[in-house]
Every structure is written in C-alpha cells, then in structure tokens.
Amino acid sequence: MLLSSDKIQKKQQLLRPNMERLSSQTADRQPGPIRLADPNRKPELQQTIRPERVIIRSKDFSFYYGSKIGVEKITMDIEAGSVTAIIGPSGCGKSTFLRCINRMNDLIPNTRAEGLLAVGGQNVYDKNTNLVNLRQQVGMVFQKPNPFAKSIYDNVAYGPRLQGIRRRSELDAIVEQCLRDAALWEEVKDDLSKSALALSGGQQQRLCIARTLANKPKIILMDEPCSALDPLATARIEDLIAALKGTYTIVIVTHNMQQAARVSDRTAFFCLGKLIEYGRTDVLFTNPAKKETEDYITGRFG
Amino acid sequence: MTTAGSQSDAAVQFTRPLRLTFRDDLSSTLLSWLVKSFLFVVTFCSVAAVLLIFVFVIRQAAPFFAESRVSPLERLTEFFTSRRWFPEHQAHPEYGILAIIAGSFYVTITSLLIAVPTGLLAAVFLSDIASFRTRQICKPLIEILAAIPSVAYGVFAVMVVAPWLQKNIGFPTGTNALNASLILSVMAMPTIISVAEDALSAVGREIREASYALGATRAETMLRIVIPAAHSGILAAVILGMMRAVGETMVVWMASGNATQIPSPWWDLSQSVRTMTATIAGELGEVPQGTTHFHSLFAIGLVLLIFTFCLNLLSEHFIMQMKKPKR
Numbered sequence: 001m002l003l004s005s006d007k008i009q010k011k012q013q014l015l016r017p018n019m020e021r022l023s024s025q026t027a028d029r030q031p032g033p034i035r036l037a038d039p040n041r042k043p044e045l046q047q048t049i050r051p052e053r054v055i056i057r058s059k060d061f062s063f064y065y066g067s068k069i070g071v072e073k074i075t076m077d078i079e080a081g082s083v084t085a086i087i088g089p090s091g092c093g094k095s096t097f098l099r100c101i102n103r104m105n106d107l108i109p110n111t112r113a114e115g116l117l118a119v120g121g122q123n124v125y126d127k128n129t130n131l132v133n134l135r136q137q138v139g140m141v142f143q144k145p146n147p148f149a150k151s152i153y154d155n156v157a158y159g160p161r162l163q164g165i166r167r168r169s170e171l172d173a174i175v176e177q178c179l180r181d182a183a184l185w186e187e188v189k190d191d192l193s194k195s196a197l198a199l200s201g202g203q204q205q206r207l208c209i210a211r212t213l214a215n216k217p218k219i220i221l222m223d224e225p226c227s228a229l230d231p232l233a234t235a236r237i238e239d240l241i242a243a244l245k246g247t248y249t250i251v252i253v254t255h256n257m258q259q260a261a262r263v264s265d266r267t268a269f270f271c272l273g274k275l276i277e278y279g280r281t282d283v284l285f286t287n288p289a290k291k292e293t294e295d296y297i298t299g300r301f302g
Numbered sequence: 303m304t305t306a307g308s309q310s311d312a313a314v315q316f317t318r319p320l321r322l323t324f325r326d327d328l329s330s331t332l333l334s335w336l337v338k339s340f341l342f343v344v345t346f347c348s349v350a351a352v353l354l355i356f357v358f359v360i361r362q363a364a365p366f367f368a369e370s371r372v373s374p375l376e377r378l379t380e381f382f383t384s385r386r387w388f389p390e391h392q393a394h395p396e397y398g399i400l401a402i403i404a405g406s407f408y409v410t411i412t413s414l415l416i417a418v419p420t421g422l423l424a425a426v427f428l429s430d431i432a433s434f435r436t437r438q439i440c441k442p443l444i445e446i447l448a449a450i451p452s453v454a455y456g457v458f459a460v461m462v463v464a465p466w467l468q469k470n471i472g473f474p475t476g477t478n479a480l481n482a483s484l485i486l487s488v489m490a491m492p493t494i495i496s497v498a499e500d501a502l503s504a505v506g507r508e509i510r511e512a513s514y515a516l517g518a519t520r521a522e523t524m525l526r527i528v529i530p531a532a533h534s535g536i537l538a539a540v541i542l543g544m545m546r547a548v549g550e551t552m553v554v555w556m557a558s559g560n561a562t563q564i565p566s567p568w569w570d571l572s573q574s575v576r577t578m579t580a581t582i583a584g585e586l587g588e589v590p591q592g593t594t595h596f597h598s599l600f601a602i603g604l605v606l607l608i609f610t611f612c613l614n615l616l617s618e619h620f621i622m623q624m625k626k627p628k629r
Contacts, residue, residue: 104515109433136517146508149531158526159516208512215516 055080055219055249056101060115063093063100065108070096072273073115078266080218083241083250085264085281087257089296093273094253098221100124101251102138103131119219136163139212143224145204147196147211152179152188155196155207159215174214182210183240202233209240213248220244222252226259238263257297261285269293356607363604366397366597381601387562387576389585389595397598403605404564405479405575409554410547412483412571413490417547418540420487421494425539428495429502430510430524441496448492456556459485464557473572475559480571482558486550490543497542501535501624502528534623541617545610551579560584578606 056078063070071093078084086094099105100117103124113125124134136159147155156175165171175192179185184206188194196207205225212220222241226234241250241263254260260267261281268278269292277284277293288294322330367374367381377397384398424444428437463484464476473480505528513523529536559574566573582599589596 102515104511107511107514132517132519134517135515140511140515142508142511142515144508146506146512148509148512148527158513158518162516162518162522211512211516 049077049079053079053081055120056251057118057121058097058116059118061097061100061117062114063096063105064112064114066110069093069273070105070111071100071270071275074275076268076275076278078249078251080249081246082265083245083252083263085260085267086251086253086270087255087260087267087296088270088276090255092270094270095223096273097270098223098251098253099140101219101221102135102140103129104135104140106131136215137217138219138221139215139217141205141208141212141220141222141225144228145201145208147199147204147207149195149197151193152196152199152207153192156210156214158211163215178210178213179207181213181244182206183236183243184210200233202229202236205229205233205237206240209237209244213244217248219249219251222250224253224255227255234259257285269296271296359600359604359607362597362600364597366594366601369594381598385562385564387581389589389598395594397594399578399581399602399605401562401564402576402578402581402602405558405562406548406577406579406606408479408565408571408575409482409486409558409577410544412479413486413547414540414544416483417487417490417494417543421491421539421543422498422536424491424495425498425502426524428499430520430528441499444492444495446492447488452489452550452552453556455485455489456553459553459557467572471572475572475574477557477559477574478572479558479565479575482554482575482577483571485553485557486547489550489553490546493546494539494543497539498532498536501532501539504535504624505531532624534620538617538620538624541613541620545613545617548606548613549579549610551583555580555583578602582606 054077058074058076061074062072074097086098088094096105100113101119101124105111117124119134119138122129148158150158153175156178157171160171160174165174176185176189179188184203187203188199188207196204199207205228209220209225226237229237238259241252244250245265252260252263264281266279267281267284269276269284269288269290271292277288277290279289284293285297288297367377369377372380380396380398382398382403383400384396385401385404386396386398387402388394388396428440432440459481460477463481466476467473467478467481468476509527509531510523513527518526554577558577558580560576560580561574562576563573565571565575582603585595586599589599
C-alpha cells in the first residue's frame with residue numbers, strides 16, 4: 001500500500017521534473033471546485049495597483065471591426081510582473097482586447113481603435129508606434145501551437161536573428177536559456193536540429209513560449225494557450241506561467257475558469273465586448289461584485 | 303408501475319432488425335461489385351489511353367532506329383549529336399535534331415526566365431499584399447489568360463510583337479527565339495501564378511501571425527517563413543509552367559521563325575530557332591506515311607514525350623511533398 005503510493009509519487013515527479021519548484025501550484029489539478037491561486041501570495045496583492053507598477057493601461061479603449069464592436073470602453077490597468085486572466089463567454093472580445101495590446105489586429109482590414117491603450121506609457125495605437133519593437137517586447141503565444149516548419153533551434157533563434165544577432169555562440173546561449181526557461185530543454189537537448197513539427201502538442205506550445213522568451217519581452221500575451229492541449233500538458237504550461245511570473249507580465253485569455261483561478265493574480269470578466277468586473281482573482285471568484293460575474297462563474301449562463 | 307415497465311421494454315427493443323437478411327446481403331454484394339467494376343473500367347480506360355499513346359509512339363518511332371541501311375547506333379548518334387536536319391534530301395537525308403532540341407530549350411528556358419520571377423512576384427502580391435477584393439478580381443482574370451486559344455497568341459506574336467521587335471529594337475527578323483519566349487512566358491504565367499499562389503496561401507495564417515508577433519516585418523515573414531514553407535509548391539508551379547512552355551506548339555510554330563540552327567553567339571535571341579513541337583506539327587502533314595522521315599518525326603515525339611513525362615513525375619513529387627504533413 002505504502003509502496004504503491006510511493007510509486008505513484010515517483011511517476012508524478014518523472015512527469016513533472018520541475019515539480020518541487022512549484023509544489024504549491026501543482027498540488028491538485030483535478031477538475032472540481034474552483035481553487036485559488038497560491039494562498040501565500042494573498043496578503044501582498046493589493047486591490048488597487050500603484051501607478052508606477054502599471055505596465056498596461058487601457059482607458060475607454062474601444063475597438064471596431066468595420067461597424068461591428070469588438071470591445072467597448074475598456075478601462076483597466078495591468079500590474080507589471082503579475083498574471084492577469086481574462087475570462088468570459090465566447091465572442092465577448094477577450095481575444096480582441098489581447099490582440100490589440102501588440103496590434104496583431106492590424107492584419108485584419110477595416111478595423112478601428114478609439115481611446116487609450118498604453119504599454120509602458122506609450123499609446124500603442126499612436127501613428128508613430130514602432131510595431132517591430134512593440135511586438136518584440138510584447139510577445140504572444142497563440143491558441144494553437146504554431147511552430148515554424150524549421151528545426152527546434154531555428155524556431156527559438158528566429159527572433160534574435162531578426163534582431164541581427166548572428167554569432168553562433170550567442171545564439172546557442174539564448175536558445176539553451178530560453179528552452180530551459182520554458183522547461184523544454186531536458187526533452188529536446190539531444191537533438192535541436194529535429195523539426196519542431198515532430199514534437200507533441202504540449203512540447204510545441206512550450207517551444208512557442210521559448211521562442212517568445214528569446215525576444216526578451218516584457219509582456220507575454222497568451223491567447224487560450226492550453227485549449228488544444230491535454231490536462232498533463234496544460235499542467236506543465238500552468239507551472240511554466242507560475243515560474244515566469246514576476247520576470248514577465250503575463251496576460252492570459254482562458255475559457256477555463258479553474259485555470260484562471262489557479263494561475264492568475266487578477267481576473268477580468270468580459271461580456272459582450274464590455275469589461276464587467278476586474279479585480280483580485282480570489283475576490284472575483286469568491287465574492288463577485290456583479291450579478292453577471294456570479295452567474296458566469298457559477299455556470300448559470302455562457 | 304406498468305408504464306414504467308413498458309417504457310423500459312421499449313428502451314431495450316430495437317425496432318429494426320440488426321441482422322442482414324439473405325436477400326439484403328446478396329443485393330448489396332452484387333451492387334458493390336457492379337459499382338466497383340464500373341469504376342475500375344473507367345479508371346482503366348484513362349490509364350490505358352496514356353499507355354497506348356506511349357506504345358503507339360514507340361511503335362512508330364522504332365523503324366527509324368531499326369532501319370536496314372544504317373546501324374541503330376549510328377542512327378542514334380546522328381539523331382542526338384548532329385545539328386543538320388535535312389530529312390527531305392533525295393540522296394543524303396540527314397536526321398540530326400540537336401539544333402531542334404536546343405531550340406526547344408532556348409524558348410523554354412528564356413520564357414521561364416521571364417515567367418518565373420514575374421509569376422512568383424504576382425503570386426506573393428496576390429497571396430499576401432492584395433486586399434481580398436483585388437484578389438477576387440485578379441485571380442479569375444489571370445486564369446482567363448490560360449483559356450485564350452494559343453493560335454490567338456500566335457496571331458498576336460506575328461502581327462504585333464514581330465513588327466514591334468523589328469522596328470523598335472532593330473532585329474533582322476521579328477519571328478525569333480525572343481518573340482516566341484515572350485509569348486510563351488505569358489502563356490505559362492497563369493499556371494505559375496495560380497499554383498504558386500495556392501502554395502503560398504496554404505501556409506497557414508497562424509504561421510504568419512507567429513512571425514509577425516515575434517517582430518518580423520512583412521518582407522521578413524515572406525522570405526524566411528512563408529516561401530521556405532511553400533517551396534515544394536513553388537517548385538511544382540515552376541515545373542508545370544515549364545511543361546506548358548515545352549509542349550506548346552502553335553505559338554512557337556508561328557513566332558519562332560523555324561530555322562534549324564543553334565543561335566551563334568549562343569545568347570543571341572534575335573535569331574530564329576525551331577522547336578521539337580513545331581517540327582512535328584509542321585512536317586507531319588506533308589510527309590508520305592511509312593518513310594524514314596515520317597518515322598523520324600515520331601522519334602522526336604518520343605523524345606518530347608519522355609521529357610514531359612519526367613517533368614510531370616517531378617512536379618507530382620513536389621506536389622505530394624507539399625500535401626503531406628511535414629515531419
């Protein structure tokens with residue numbers, strides 16, 4: 001009896017090598033009642049953010065696809081080094097808002113932005129925004145793992161090479177560091193020249209995170225990064241988010257409310273293009289201020 | 303109590319039988335056999351047509367090589383290495399197609415040199431830069447180019463391009479290698495543009511987004527991500543365009559001047575050339591059946607057939623590569 005439980009624990013450790021680092025977050029991932037993020041963190045997290053800690057500021061920000069409203073009058077501040085989750089029913093503008101932060105929506109014709117959306121004090125929808133620098137510093141991880149049809153090495157080195165880094169030794173160091181930070185190094189270090197498409201879905205998504213880290217971003221935007229992954233791979237990505245927190249500001253859009261509760265410090269609830277409620281995750285999930293929020297998190301609609 | 307009982311009975315009983323009856327079984331077996339054999343016959347017919355063409359051409363070409371007067375080896379050597387093509391000479395007919403093969407290569411390569419860069423740039427424009435509306439208008443228009451009969455192109459080459467070349471550039475003759483190549487490049491372009499555009503568009507939007515999100519510009523994304531990912535499709539486009547240029551007959555017959563010579567100096571495109579297709583088309587109607595000349599034209603046809611067949615295999619190979627998930 002004792003032996004078998006020991007075995008199970010060993011197996012779990014094998015499956016999650018960086019478990020000890022993050023033991024508090026990985027304790028339980030069974031679907032069930034909503035669990036809160038690390039309870040030890042609660043006291044330091046203020047309900048309001050000190051002005052000097054604001055890294056993303058949105059004030060009455062609206063975004064339109066032609067005449068259709070994407071998001072409307074969003075006002076929220078995001079704290080540097082924190083993890084912010086955006087939840088809400090499908091089509092509520094979560095992804096739209098996220099993709100505005102690094103202006104990925106520019107690829108869609110006939111769109112229009114109004115109001116202020118500032119990153120590091122600079123309005124991203126200003127005419128003079130340097131999109132290359134913005135996107136290098138505001139990285140993005142997509143819903144579907146989308147590695148390039150290149151080797152693992154070339155995938156990670158893509159960003160640094162675009163920035164003009166050519167020296168092999170320098171690139172080697174960046175690739176190793178980023179793969180380590182993305183908890184992928186141990187699995188791929190033997191063959192970095194292997195095609196990235198030969199990796200599993202979860203590995204591909206961690207590679208995409210490593211690729212983003214290689215640009216040394218300040219902010220990482222994650223658009224439902226786990227929706228195409230199985231629970232185990234999801235757990236690994238969540239561990240990774242917890243490990244990256246502090247060094248990077250992470251904004252994550254998710255459909256999974258347990259995930260939002262597990263990984264985030266603050267949560268924003270979007271509905272029909274509007275920001276309904278934004279606040280500390282523990283407060284929002286246990287004591288929501290708005291009726292809509294309560295209905296959504298208890299599963300009465302959406 | 304009773305209602306609950308009957309309900310559960312309904313839940314366990316299947317209303318339609320699960321076992322095949324003998325009649326059902328027989329009729330479905332017969333039907334599937336019939337359909338299968340019908341489809342097989344249809345498929346076999348098209349395969350057989352290709353095979354029969356090969357057999358026919360080889361049978362008609364064989365007497366040329368197996369003639370009693372000269373040994374097959376001598377004939378073969380003359381055929382591929384002599385540039386003298388005088389099949390109608392009474393006493394000493396000569397059958398060297400080196401100049402004719404060279405003519406085919408001249409117009410094909412030159413037309414590709416024009417059509418491939420232009421076509422690929424157009425494909426890049428259509429797939430990544432043009433707005434949805436522009437693409438919707440441009441693509442069908444370009445595909446119409448492929449539907450214009452080649453004789454119309456030929457008339458254009460003779461009536462418009464040839465005088466223009468003579469008057470404005472000062473070529474001695476307007477019907478020459480350059481004229482034929484220009485027209486062929488226009489004819490090959492729709493194929494190249496549309497296949498290459500499909501290949502570029504097949505590179506998913508998410509891959510492009512990934513590149514943009516890492517701070518790449520449009521040009522960097524195109525050159526480093528999209529084109530490498532679409533390379534096999536682009537190669538297929540080039541080869542398909544090449545096949546169009548190699549196999550085209552009417553335009554080269556009208557526009558190339560039909561002089562059996564290798565231009566000298568070799569880069570002088572203002573000289574007339576003659577291609578394999580034009581030779582066959584021009585001479586087959588005139589020769590008496592069964593003569594050596596007649597069979598020699600089939601030998602040229604065989605060379606052409608083998609060449610396009612190889613190109614076709616190559617393009618199939620690249621298209622397969624494009625389609626299969628990359629590992």
